[in-house]
Every structure is written in C-alpha cells, then in structure tokens.
Amino acid sequence: MTTSLPHQADPHALDPTDGPLTVEELRLASRNHALPLEALGSDVTPAGLHYVVVHFDIPTIDAGQWRLRLGGAVRRPLELTLDAIRTRPRSTIPVTLECAGNGRALLRPRPVSQPWLLGGVGTAEWTGTPLAPLLEEAGLDADAVELVFTGADHGIQGDEEHDYARSLPVGDTSGAGVLLAYEMNGQPLPPQHGYPLRLVVPGWYGMTSVKWLTSIEAVTRPFDGFQQRVAYRRQRDAEDPGEPVSRMRVRSLLIPPGIPDFFTRRRVLRPGSTLLRGRAWSGHGTVERVEVGIDGQWLDARLHPPAGPFAWHGWSLEWDARPGDHELACRATDTTGEAQPFAQAWNHQGMANNAVQRLVVTVRG
Amino acid sequence: MTTSLPHQADPHALDPTDGPLTVEELRLASRNHALPLEALGSDVTPAGLHYVVVHFDIPTIDAGQWRLRLGGAVRRPLELTLDAIRTRPRSTIPVTLECAGNGRALLRPRPVSQPWLLGGVGTAEWTGTPLAPLLEEAGLDADAVELVFTGADHGIQGDEEHDYARSLPVGDTSGAGVLLAYEMNGQPLPPQHGYPLRLVVPGWYGMTSVKWLTSIEAVTRPFDGFQQRVAYRRQRDAEDPGEPVSRMRVRSLLIPPGIPDFFTRRRVLRPGSTLLRGRAWSGHGTVERVEVGIDGQWLDARLHPPAGPFAWHGWSLEWDARPGDHELACRATDTTGEAQPFAQAWNHQGMANNAVQRLVVTVRG
Numbered sequence: 001m002t003t004s005l006p007h008q009a010d011p012h013a014l015d016p017t018d019g020p021l022t023v024e025e026l027r028l029a030s031r032n033h034a035l036p037l038e039a040l041g042s043d044v045t046p047a048g049l050h051y052v053v054v055h056f057d058i059p060t061i062d063a064g065q066w067r068l069r070l071g072g073a074v075r076r077p078l079e080l081t082l083d084a085i086r087t088r089p090r091s092t093i094p095v096t097l098e099c100a101g102n103g104r105a106l107l108r109p110r111p112v113s114q115p116w117l118l119g120g121v122g123t124a125e126w127t128g129t130p131l132a133p134l135l136e137e138a139g140l141d142a143d144a145v146e147l148v149f150t151g152a153d154h155g156i157q158g159d160e161e162h163d164y165a166r167s168l169p170v171g172d173t174s175g176a177g178v179l180l181a182y183e184m185n186g187q188p189l190p191p192q193h194g195y196p197l198r199l200v201v202p203g204w205y206g207m208t209s210v211k212w213l214t215s216i217e218a219v220t221r222p223f224d225g226f227q228q229r230v231a232y233r234r235q236r237d238a239e240d241p242g243e244p245v246s247r248m249r250v251r252s253l254l255i256p257p258g259i260p261d262f263f264t265r266r267r268v269l270r271p272g273s274t275l276l277r278g279r280a281w282s283g284h285g286t287v288e289r290v291e292v293g294i295d296g297q298w299l300d301a302r303l304h305p306p307a308g309p310f311a312w313h314g315w316s317l318e319w320d321a322r323p324g325d326h327e328l329a330c331r332a333t334d335t336t337g338e339a340q341p342f343a344q345a346w347n348h349q350g351m352a353n354n355a356v357q358r359l360v361v362t363v364r365g
Numbered sequence: 366m367t368t369s370l371p372h373q374a375d376p377h378a379l380d381p382t383d384g385p386l387t388v389e390e391l392r393l394a395s396r397n398h399a400l401p402l403e404a405l406g407s408d409v410t411p412a413g414l415h416y417v418v419v420h421f422d423i424p425t426i427d428a429g430q431w432r433l434r435l436g437g438a439v440r441r442p443l444e445l446t447l448d449a450i451r452t453r454p455r456s457t458i459p460v461t462l463e464c465a466g467n468g469r470a471l472l473r474p475r476p477v478s479q480p481w482l483l484g485g486v487g488t489a490e491w492t493g494t495p496l497a498p499l500l501e502e503a504g505l506d507a508d509a510v511e512l513v514f515t516g517a518d519h520g521i522q523g524d525e526e527h528d529y530a531r532s533l534p535v536g537d538t539s540g541a542g543v544l545l546a547y548e549m550n551g552q553p554l555p556p557q558h559g560y561p562l563r564l565v566v567p568g569w570y571g572m573t574s575v576k577w578l579t580s581i582e583a584v585t586r587p588f589d590g591f592q593q594r595v596a597y598r599r600q601r602d603a604e605d606p607g608e609p610v611s612r613m614r615v616r617s618l619l620i621p622p623g624i625p626d627f628f629t630r631r632r633v634l635r636p637g638s639t640l641l642r643g644r645a646w647s648g649h650g651t652v653e654r655v656e657v658g659i660d661g662q663w664l665d666a667r668l669h670p671p672a673g674p675f676a677w678h679g680w681s682l683e684w685d686a687r688p689g690d691h692e693l694a695c696r697a698t699d700t701t702g703e704a705q706p707f708a709q710a711w712n713h714q715g716m717a718n719n720a721v722q723r724l725v726v727t728v729r730g
Contacts, residue, residue: 263477
C-alpha cells in the first residue's frame with residue numbers, strides 16, 4: 001500500500017465525463033465549502049456554513065498596508081485605506097449568493113470542475129459602503145462601459161496566470177445593494193470571504209462579488225480577462241464561445257427532513273405530521289410561489305417574508321408522512337414567470353443550474 | 366442527460382477499495398470542511414477554515430432551554446444552564462485538534478468514509494470552564510471508570526440509531542486543558558463547532574471532543590456505544606475488533622509554496638529564495654524536530670514556539686529554489702522519540718495516519 005495520489009496529467013481531464021469522480025474534484029470539494037442543507041433553516045448563514053469558492057489560495061493581507069485603487073476612465077482616481085472606506089456611509093444588507101456552478105456534479109455528463117452538489121449557496125448580512133457614491137466621486141468618463149474588479153488572489157487557470165478579476169456593466173454598478181463590504185454577519189470579513197474588502201452584487205451569481213478587492217478600473221471596452229472570456233459561460237461545447245452567466249436563476253431547496261445515515265445521508269422519518277421547510281430565491285424577480293412535490297403530487301407551500309429584498313424566502317408545508325419510501329421535491333416560480341425546470345438543460349461548464357431538487361426519504365412505522 | 370445521482374445501495378460499499386471515489390464520499394467531503402493548507406500560516410485558525418466533522422446533522426439548539434446534565438455514578442448529580450457554566454472559572458486555551466481519519470483518502474486500498482486528504486486539522490482558541498472542578502463538585506463514585514459525553518446530534522451509523530457519544534477514562538478527564546467550551550476564537554461557538562457547549566480534550570483526536578454536549582455520565586463499566594465499540598478503531602480488517610484510537614500521533618504539514626493551478630492545484634514557483642513553512646504537532650509529547658526533505662535531502666527546519674502547550678508549532682526553512690520539478694516533504698519527531706513514517710501502516714478504517722506529506726512543485730525560470 002502506498003500513500004501517493006494518482007496525478008491526472010491528461011489534458012482532456014477538463015472535458016465533461018460520465019466517468020467516476022477524480023481526485024482533483026475531491027481536492028476542490030475539500031477546499032471549497034458547501035452549505036450543509038440543514039443550515040437552510042437560518043435566515044442568515046453563519047460564517048463557516050456559507051458556501052465558499054477560492055479559485056487560487058486565500059491571500060494573506062495586511063489591512064494596514066492594503067489600499068483600494070479606483071482608476072481607469074475616471075476624472076478623479078482614488079486611493080482609499082480601509083479606515084477611509086469604513087468612515088463612509090454604511091449599509092447592512094442580507095444578500096443571498098449562489099455559485100454559478102451549484103448543482104454541476106448532478107449533471108450527466110458531468111462537467112469537471114468544483115463538484116457542487118446543491119450546497120453552493122448562503123445568505124449573509126454584509127456591511128459596507130454603497131459603491132455608487134464612490135463612483136460619483138471618482139467621476140466616470142462618459143465612454144466607460146464596464147468596471148473591472150480585481151482581487152488579490154493569484155494563480156493559473158486555463159494556462160493563464162492572473163489575478164482573479166471580473167467586470168460589471170456600468171449600468172449594473174449603481175444598483176441598490178451593490179456594496180464594498182468589510183463585514184459579514186457583524187464581524188470583519190473572514191479570510192475566505194475576502195478580508196479586508198469585497199464586492200457584493202445582489203442578484204448576481206457569486207463570481208461577480210469579487211473578494212480581496214484591490215482595484216476597480218473603469219474601462220471603455222468590454223473586459224476580456226480569463227474569468228470573463230473563458231470561465232462562467234454557458235457553452236454547448238468547448239468550441240462554443242457561449243453566453244456569460246449573470247443573474248441567479250430562480251431556485252428552491254428543501255431541508256432534508258428526519259435523521260440521516262452517516263455515510264449514505266439517506267433520511268429516515270417517523271410517521272405523522274412533518275413540517276417540510278426550505279428556501280427559495282431568484283436574481284431576476286421575487287419568488288412568488290413554491291410548490292412541494294410529494295410522490296409526484298404538487299402542493300403550494302406557504303411563503304415566508306425574506307429578511308430583505310435580496311435575501312432568500314423561507315417556505316414551509318405540513319406533510320402527513322405515511323410509512324414507506326417517498327420522493328420529495330420543490331419548485332419555485334418568480335415574478336418574471338420563470339419556474340425551475342424538471343430536467344436541467346445541459347451546458348459544457350455546468351453553469352446556472354436550477355433543476356428541481358429531488359430527495360427520497362423513508363418513513364418508518 | 367439526467368440530474369439523478371447513482372445511489373450506492375451495495376452493502377459492501379464500506380469495504381476499502383482501489384476503485385474510484387463514490388458520490389457518498391463527495392457528499393461527505395462537501396459537508397465536512399477541510400482546512401485549506403495555506404491556512405496553516407495562522408497560529409489560530411479562523412472559524413470557517415478549521416476542519417469540521419458532523420456525523421449526522423448540525424443540531425439547532427435553543428441555548429435558553431438547553432441544560433447540561435452531569436449524572437450516573439456521582440454523589441451529587443448536577444443540571445446546569447449555560448449561564449451557570451459561564452459564571453464558573455474561565456480559561457482560554459489554544460488547542461490543535463485533528464480528525465482521527467485525516468489522510469484516509471491517501472491510503473491504498475482506500476477506506477471508504479469521510480475522504481480526508483490532509484486538511485482534517487485546525488487550531489482554535491477555546492474558552493470555557495475546566496472540567497475537573499465540576500467533577501469534584503459532583504463527586505465521582507470510587508468505582509467510576511469512565512465519563513460518557515453525549516451530544517445532541519442524532520442519526521444512524523452502522524444500522525444503529527444513536528446520539529453521538531464518546532467516553533474518556535476518568536484519569537484523562539482531569540488533565541490540564543480539558544474544557545467545557547462555549548467560545549471559539551472569542552465568539553460563541555459556531556453551530557458546526559458545537560453550540561452552545563462542547564468538550565475540548567487537548568492531545569486527543571477530535572472524536573473525543575464531543576460537540577453539542579447534553580450530558581456527562583459517570584459509568585462503572587467501559588462504554589460500548591457505537592462510536593466507541595465500532596468506530597474510531599485501528600483494525601486489520603472488518604472482523605478484527607481492533608484498538609481504539611486516542612492521542613494524536615506526531616505529524617507535520619507544509620504550506621504549498623508558490624501559486625496554484627485552479628483545477629490540478631499543481632504549484633508553480635519563481636526561482637530563488639523561498640521560505641518553506643508549516644506546522645507540526647503531537648498528542649504524545651512535544652514536537653522537538655521537523656526535517657524538510659527536498660528531492661530526498663533532509664534538512665532541519667527552524668521550530669517556532671507554539672501559542673500554548675496544546676497548540677501546533679510553526680516551522681520554517683529557507684530554500685534556494687532552482688528551476689525544475691522538486692519533491693518537497695516534511696517529517697516531525699516528538700519528545701517520545703516517535704517520528705512520522707515514510708510509508709503509512711494501513712488499517713481498515715484509515716485511522717491515525719501520520720505519513721510524511723509529499724508535494725511536487727515546479728520552479729519556472
């Protein structure tokens with residue numbers, strides 16, 4: 001017996017596969033934390049249960065030395081200390097963030113990257129200063145089309161060495177709730193959530209909310225960095241340039257009821273009245289309906305008010321559980337009329353999945 | 366394409382395997398968080414980066430209603446509120462905890478359970494009240510041999526439905542640093558670390574430090590609950606009753622230097638002076654030596670003082686990195702004379718691994 005791991009040097013390792021999970025995927029899953037679904041019970045997700053994606057390494061940043069530069073196509077470039085940012089107008093907003101790849105590992109064939117099951121989501125109370133007044137102060141040039149947000153995390157992806165960076169169209173940067181955040185749930189940002197400062201863009205998939213922010217640059221042509229040009233796109237195949245992902249599609253998740261088996265996570269319940277509960281959110285509109293499927297019969301759940309306009313809704317439904325195996329499911333619809341699909345339309349990177357969650361449980365008499 | 370996961374109903378699923386990773390292991394890896402190895406840079410691990418194991422679901426506990434019962438073979442049974450525990454003598458201690466299964470997924474054949482690579486470790490500052498004075502107050506009967514610590518997490522493992530519970534010999538319960546902890550790093554325990562109260566037993570593998578503690582029972586015969594009798598044992602095979610695991614074996618880990626590739630995590634460095642850094646700990650003695658292997662040549666690293674007697678040591682070594690591929694490794698020795706093995710002796714559950722970590726890096730000129 002040995003203690004070495006097989007190393008996957010195959011250049012096609014990133015092609016979608018019907019094959020088994022790879023050690024690279026396990027390594028990513030052990031770094032990039034998922035929300036355990038029972039944590040859907042809380043309006044606000046504690047740090048450590050909120051999902052985390054770190055593309056490269058978590059940077060170690062001395063907040064005293066750190067500066068935020070705001071430049072490019074602006075009339076008055078700014079350089080700000082953390083203290084200067086903290087003395088600006090302050091706002092605390094609960095925001096639901098979801099990774100654009102959430103659900104990827106449930107697709108067949110399976111796009112090979114961070115292998116999310118369903119836990120790539122969370123809701124935190126972010127405290128920071130609204131971005132819009134800062135942009136007014138800097139004075140965007142009339143021909144600025146996007147802002148490029150660059151983080152301090154640095155590494156290699158797709159053979160390109162780069163700092164993680166993403167852009168946002170100018171029109172989306174002044175939205176209510178777009179924050180430069182320095183606190184999560186009333187505490188300084190944890191290292192893995194972007195200490196000392198991150199962007200938070202409500203309604204958009206999490207890749208937009210750049211962590212460990214070091215610069216904001218106004219640009220007059222659309223940004224073509226790796227994370228914009230190659231990653232985070234819905235492609236038919238590797239050759240398709242695809243469409244960028246942006247706002248979170250409507251989705252709902254169910255808290256697995258009953259008790260789990262340690263290894264299989266299979267759930268066992270007692271018969272009788274059971275409160276089925278979960279969360280639902282959408283980056284396009286407000287959630288207006290959640291239906292719960294019990295063995296194929298769909299019932300309307302009760303919707304609970306969210307903690308804020310950018311936070312998930314709670315939902316609940318009483319179920320009289322009878323002995324036997326049952327398939328539970330949930331399906332949300334938002335005010336734009338979009339509803340979760342029963343079967344997911346596939347794409348090459350496994351982006352923007354929002355298929356109905358299904359869960360088989362056993363009720364034991 | 367579908368969105369269903371293959372369900373592993375095979376009763377032999379838990380046998381060690383040379384086969385591919387299973388979806389059950391991925392599900393566990395996405396729930397049970399590892400320390401990203403760059404977080405070894407901090408003396409104290411922030412919540413959310415410290416490793417977490419949750420056997421069943423994270424319980425939701427109302428601390429106002431919660432009570433700790435201390436009973437069994439004692440003269441004066443106690444029932445304590447959280448407030449009562451918080452008004453008792455208070456102690457804050459940095460403690461390194463490691464999961465007994467850390468490194469399991471590196472073994473061949475691979476024991477199939479929570480598939481730890483190397484990140485099942487962390488060091489937090491735990492604040493609580495020492496256990497020993499509480500036991501004196503309750504008055505252990507002379508024939509009490511163990512204390513059984515029971516948590517609120519409830520589920521099924523090995524076909525046995527139970528609350529998670531572990532025992533500790535009476536002689537080990539009065540050790541310096543054995544705490545009933547209600548704070549981690551100066552904050553109330555996060556839900557996943559045992560809110561509102563957990564046991565912390567320095568030097569022992571983490572399964573001993575029972576979370577969501579609800580009762581302590583003095584018993585006059587050794588405890589034979591599932592987590593003691595079946596789990597957490599070093600067995601040759603499924604039939605071997607095996608030996609219980611207890612204290613953490615000497616181990617060291619290296620912070621991967623340079624920058625990573627997103628998917629493969631392969632590291633790339635610039636040539637020149639590079640500070641190799643890491644941590645080392647032992648539950649049996651004090652770490653007295655860390656050697657760093659560079660392409661098979663072993664050099665003594667500098668040992669840094671730990672944050673406390675139960676916390677890991679830092680270590681460092683300057684390396685003049687020359688272009689090419691290099692294999693880095695580290696190996697600790699403690700004051701009992703034990704050193705990490707170059708090849709791990711295998712056991713059925715993959716417990717108490719402490720083989721030398723090896724890492725190949727590329728220095729690019």
